[in-house]
Amino acid sequence: MPINKVVESCDQAVADISDGATIMLGGFGICGIPENLIAALVRRGSRNLHAISNNMGIDGFGLGLMLEAGMIDSFTGSYVGENKLLESRMIAGQINVTLVPQGTLAERIRAGGAGIPAFYTPAGAGTSVANGKETRSFDGREYLLERALTADFAFIKAWKGDQMGNLVYRKTARNFNPMMATAAKITIAEVEQLVEPGAIDPDQVITPGVFVKRIVQGPKYEKKIERRTVREAR
Numbered sequence: 300m301p302i303n304k305v306v307e308s309c310d311q312a313v314a315d316i317s318d319g320a321t322i323m324l325g326g327f328g329i330c331g332i333p334e335n336l337i338a339a340l341v342r343r344g345s346r347n348l349h350a351i352s353n354n355m356g357i358d359g360f361g362l363g364l365m366l367e368a369g370m371i372d373s374f375t376g377s378y379v380g381e382n383k384l385l386e387s388r389m390i391a392g393q394i395n396v397t398l399v400p401q402g403t404l405a406e407r408i409r410a411g412g413a414g415i416p417a418f419y420t421p422a423g424a425g426t427s428v429a430n431g432k433e434t435r436s437f438d439g440r441e442y443l444l445e446r447a448l449t450a451d452f453a454f455i456k457a458w459k460g461d462q463m464g465n466l467v468y469r470k471t472a473r474n475f476n477p478m479m480a481t482a483a484k485i486t487i488a489e490v491e492q493l494v495e496p497g498a499i500d501p502d503q504v505i506t507p508g509v510f511v512k513r514i515v516q517g518p519k520y521e522k523k524i525e526r527r528t529v530r531e532a533r
Contacts (some may be wrong), residue, residue: 302467302508307512309338309339309517310343310513311342311515312342314526316452320452321351322348322349322478323408323440323454323483324454325454325455325472326356326471327475328353328356330357332361332362333455333456334520335489336382336454337361337454339464341368341370346370348372350365352378353378354380355376355379358381360521361379366382368511369482371394375396375399376404377398377404378398378401379398391504391530401509403445405474405475407446408447411449412478416446416447417446420445421441421459422444428443429531449484453478453486459491460488460494460499461498462495462497463496464506464508464512465504465506465511466488473509480510481506481510485512485513486511486512487511487513487514489514489515489517
């Protein structure tokens with residue numbers, strides 16, 4: 300008998316997230332982000348959260364809503380992005396921000412999911428990124444020891460999923476979502492399409508259902524553009 304991991308709503312999916320939780324949030328910029336789960340968490344109002352994401356997106360959408368609601372105590376990501384509020388609060392010392400080279404961030408999350416506690420990387424060696432970190436030379440090149448990242452919860456966005464939690468991603472959403480799904484105690488996936496077990500070709504599954512604890516179909520999605528760039532009219 301297949302295990303049905305479907306929850307009825309995003310609000311139900313995030314109902315047990317308490318203050319102080321560490322949450323990984325998938326996506327790249329504002330592409331492939333779990334926007335409905337984020338909106339539900341804002342409604343819940345959990346505080347002092349520790350967010351791990353590639354970046355904070357834009358003001359007034361996605362993670363920007365959590366920041367505006369004063370829910371985030373610390374943020375670990377690869378860059379500030381287009382979020383002016385995060386930039387101003389970071390400069391004012393109102394939020395603890397840890398910036399990590401993007402490749403290192405991805406590998407720290409992947410390592411967390413694989414049970415690897417730490418690894419050496421040359422990224423950041425000889426810069427302020429190396430401050431306070433163990434270094435070691437391999438073949439005449441300096442490397443930093445970076446610790447793996449894990450979380451209490453991971454919010455994942457996928458294109459399609461079945462009731463058992465097997466997930467398929469599309470395009471940019473495949474960047475951080477799959478690795479975050481493996482690195483949290485409880486992974487919650489929101490999908491655009493929710494299908495019956497067996498409806499997804501096993502060869503198409505990217506995240507196996509064993510990593511997913513809850514799955515919910517998002518009620519709506521906004522196709523926002525992070526930075527619109529157009530050519531001048533001729």
